[in-house]
Amino acid sequence: MNQMNSNTNCLIIAGEKSGEEHAESFLPQLIEKNPHIHFFGVGGDYFKGLGIELFYHIKDFAAMGISEVLTKLFFYIEAEKKILQEVALRNCKSAILIDFQGFNLRLAKKLKKQGVKVLYYVAPQAWAWKSHRAKTVGDSVYSLFSIIPFEKKWFAQRGTNKIISVPHPLYLKYREELTNISKKNDLSSKPYINLLLLPGSRNSEVKSLLPIYIEACKELQKEFNLKISIVRTESVDQRWYEEYNHFISTYYNSEELTKALKEADLCLATSGTVTLACALFEVPTIVCYKTTLLNWFLYSQFVRYKGFVSLGNIVNEEEIFPELLQDEVNSYILVQKLKRWLSDSSFYSQTIKKLEATKSSLTGEDINVSDYMGEVISENR
Numbered sequence: 001m002n003q004m005n006s007n008t009n010c011l012i013i014a015g016e017k018s019g020e021e022h023a024e025s026f027l028p029q030l031i032e033k034n035p036h037i038h039f040f041g042v043g044g045d046y047f048k049g050l051g052i053e054l055f056y057h058i059k060d061f062a063a064m065g066i067s068e069v070l071t072k073l074f075f076y077i078e079a080e081k082k083i084l085q086e087v088a089l090r091n092c093k094s095a096i097l098i099d100f101q102g103f104n105l106r107l108a109k110k111l112k113k114q115g116v117k118v119l120y121y122v123a124p125q126a127w128a129w130k131s132h133r134a135k136t137v138g139d140s141v142y143s144l145f146s147i148i149p150f151e152k153k154w155f156a157q158r159g160t161n162k163i164i165s166v167p168h169p170l171y172l173k174y175r176e177e178l179t180n181i182s183k184k185n186d187l188s189s190k191p192y193i194n195l196l197l198l199p200g201s202r203n204s205e206v207k208s209l210l211p212i213y214i215e216a217c218k219e220l221q222k223e224f225n226l227k228i229s230i231v232r233t234e235s236v237d238q239r240w241y242e243e244y245n246h247f248i249s250t251y252y253n254s255e256e257l258t259k260a261l262k263e264a265d266l267c268l269a270t271s272g273t274v275t276l277a278c279a280l281f282e283v284p285t286i287v288c289y290k291t292t293l294l295n296w297f298l299y300s301q302f303v304r305y306k307g308f309v310s311l312g313n314i315v316n317e318e319e320i321f322p323e324l325l326q327d328e329v330n331s332y333i334l335v336q337k338l339k340r341w342l343s344d345s346s347f348y349s350q351t352i353k354k355l356e357a358t359k360s361s362l363t364g365e366d367i368n369v370s371d372y373m374g375e376v377i378s379e380n381r
Helices: 017-023 027-033 045-049 065-071 073-089 101-113 133-140 151-156 169-174 203-220 254-263 274-280 293-302 311-316 331-343 345-355 369-379
Strands: 008-014 037-043 053-057 094-098 117-121 143-146 163-165 193-198 226-232 250-253 266-270 285-289 323-325
Touching: 008 017, 008 073, 008 101, 008 369, 017 037, 017 045, 017 094, 017 169, 027 037, 027 369, 037 045, 037 073, 037 369, 053 073, 073 101, 094 101, 094 369, 101 117, 101 133, 117 369, 133 151, 143 151, 143 369, 151 163, 169 274, 193 203, 193 254, 203 226, 203 266, 203 285, 203 331, 226 254, 250 254, 254 274, 266 274, 266 331, 274 285, 274 311, 285 311, 285 331, 311 345, 323 331, 331 345
Parallel strands: 008 037, 008 094, 037 053, 094 117, 117 143, 143 163, 193 226, 193 266, 226 250, 266 285, 285 323
Antiparallel strands: none
16 A cells, blocks of 8 residues: 555654553554554554554664763754655654654654644653743643643643543553552561562663662671562673672563562662552662763753652652662662661551552543544544
């Protein structure tokens, strides 16, 4: 079929792997129910497997940190130009933009000028930095889909007329497994305490943070009977794990994350979406974030946000998980923070009790996202 003349074309952009994962909650159903819609744009192997025509692959598109984004500016400008040309050529009138706010918000403004209705899935974190982006959202986006509870009110107060609170994709992904969590609130009754390490999904994260996590574990084992487990990510060079083979009791692969969380009593986790999984599975966690000096300098100079960095805390609007940033990430502080849970059963129980509210915070409104999107796209030919 010649897609230039197909019934309906729809642009879809997921510039990062997490964007593809978010799309799993609605995209298969959207495609199945609307075979007349041809999707094209940016994504990875998952999108390709669904039959989406890719102009750019995630592996070429994504960038980590401000400094890396700056080095790819020319690439992003050229990509935007090509995408807009294809939108015009195909007479495309609808677009689904998923997260990736630096690129997608700029694109949304230009798509609106071309008469395209923009469905923006995962509200940009304008409340964290660049709050002026809320105006861009209000001016450019037809429907905004929010996955964090307080965002609906925040964006509505700043001019976004149509914002829909949807279940968080992570909640949808784990919903069935979350029904049978059984955490023991009293660690003192256990033969050993399972401390799970989630050092990240990037080489740089595992290389810099795992040695600090291990050092803290070794210190704690002098006083407590700990079993150390770790989730090993396939995208990370395995040599960063191998030197600790003699020390780590249990390895899980990334597909076994839920099994690891169900069996964990405590966790050390690198900041990212996984910290929300820790909250959903009610695992008291210390969240760590450490980046390059250049990225940290740029962040401290240009980002005024002083709130929580981990999704578990952001969703619950409370610092349930201790957050350690940059130089705070050292074994001494990790040991002191973990000892609070290890030594105080009531504090450990209180933490789990607070985490129980995470699930109900992420259920969203009663709306079928794929049906809603299908109607908007089909009506907007």
